[in-house]
Amino acid sequence: MIAVFCGTAFAQAQEEQPRKHGILFVAFGSSMPEGQVAIDAMESAVQRAYPGTEIRTAFTSRIIMRKLAKEENRIVDEPAIALAKMAYEGFTDVAVVSTHVIPGAEYQDLEAVVDGFKLMHERGTKAGFHSIALSKPLLSDGHDIERLAQVLEHTYADDLKDGAVVLIGHGTHHFADAAYSALQTVLWQKSPNFFFGAVEGVMTYDNVLANLKRTKLRKVTVAPAMLVAGDHAANDIGGDEPDSWKSLLTAEGYKVTPKPRGLGEIEGVQRLYIEKLREAWGENQPK
Numbered sequence: 001m002i003a004v005f006c007g008t009a010f011a012q013a014q015e016e017q018p019r020k021h022g023i024l025f026v027a028f029g030s031s032m033p034e035g036q037v038a039i040d041a042m043e044s045a046v047q048r049a050y051p052g053t054e055i056r057t058a059f060t061s062r063i064i065m066r067k068l069a070k071e072e073n074r075i076v077d078e079p080a081i082a083l084a085k086m087a088y089e090g091f092t093d094v095a096v097v098s099t100h101v102i103p104g105a106e107y108q109d110l111e112a113v114v115d116g117f118k119l120m121h122e123r124g125t126k127a128g129f130h131s132i133a134l135s136k137p138l139l140s141d142g143h144d145i146e147r148l149a150q151v152l153e154h155t156y157a158d159d160l161k162d163g164a165v166v167l168i169g170h171g172t173h174h175f176a177d178a179a180y181s182a183l184q185t186v187l188w189q190k191s192p193n194f195f196f197g198a199v200e201g202v203m204t205y206d207n208v209l210a211n212l213k214r215t216k217l218r219k220v221t222v223a224p225a226m227l228v229a230g231d232h233a234a235n236d237i238g239g240d241e242p243d244s245w246k247s248l249l250t251a252e253g254y255k256v257t258p259k260p261r262g263l264g265e266i267e268g269v270q271r272l273y274i275e276k277l278r279e280a281w282g283e284n285q286p287k
């Protein structure tokens with residue numbers, strides 16, 4: 001790549017420049033301390049994998065960034081701003097960590113930002129990086145679905161023994177929503193007590209309930225299958241409002257236990273994300 005794009009004097013200048021590696025950790029963001037737990041856990045896992053490399057954080061939710069600025073005086077940049085700052089500060093080889101679960105619309109938005117910075121380098125401008133990589137979402141191919149199912153089976157082994165485990169993802173109108181249907185199929189190969197639903201998309205509450213009713217199970221563990229156990233976990237899934245998954249299932253006669261633990265808090269899931277990062281960064285990662 002470098003040889004192809006940099007036959008200029010600028011390229012020689014770039015090669016003489018000492019390399020400075022950096023990681024940009026990107027999450028949707030959470031304004032809740034319960035949600036921040038998973039973000040911190042994931043960032044620490046990335047730092048342990050790359051102990052000598054500086055990590056910056058960016059969020060993609062403007063609503064959350066505004067809320068944090070207003071209520072906690074905490075400024076978090078969006079990815080484009082964070083990358084511009086890193087370029088200005090002389091980082092040469094950057095890896096952007098996607099914490100997305102599926103390659104949906106939000107991942108594509110991040111991809112577009114990263115592609116913009118790639119283009120700057122290819123055009124030889126001084127604004128870009130020598131290299132920039134973007135890690136893939138947790139579920140990017142069939143192999144990923146199997147590996148995540150294995151981690152979840154291990155994580156919820158005790159709850160699966162004598163009850164149902166209903167995992168609830170975010171879901172989306174985007175075609176990538178299909179990854180969740182595939183995950184449900186693989187989870188059923190692990191245990192007939194595993195159910196997958198989502199707050200948006202085709203994996204609706206009604207579907208999960210219909211599937212649950214075909215079993216004799218009376219105990220149900222509900223847990224988010226989202227990076228963080230934030231607002232959706234606290235309200236839509238385990239909240240006391242009459243339309244939360246917990247309340248609806250309780251009204252159906254189930255004994256419901258919410259487990260508000262984000263995927264980012266599960267060690268096995270952290271490992272899968274780190275593998276994605278190593279894969280994407282490839283030969284440009286710090287030696």
Ligand code: CO
Pocket residue numbers: 170232
């Ligand atoms: Co949402």
